[in-house]
Amino acid sequence: MSVSDLQHVLAQCMGSENAAVREAAESAQHATEQFKAGEISREEYTDLLDDANRHLVIDQNMAEMG
Secondary structure (H helix, E strand, O other): OOHHHHHHHHHHHOOOOOHHHHHHHHHHHHHHHHHHOOOOOHHHHHHHHHHHHHHHHHHHHHHHHO
């Protein structure tokens, strides 16, 4: 998936009614902007996206345990 494809998906996720999804998308969008501006490496970018995904999974699991 290209960065522009990812940004399109993130834009859709930012409109989610689920706060955890919105927050993960906002975090990923911020990391994407940093990557595009050359402020972070591809490795850091990938780590940040992985981290946002892990947080989303944890939030969803906690909500299910609720």
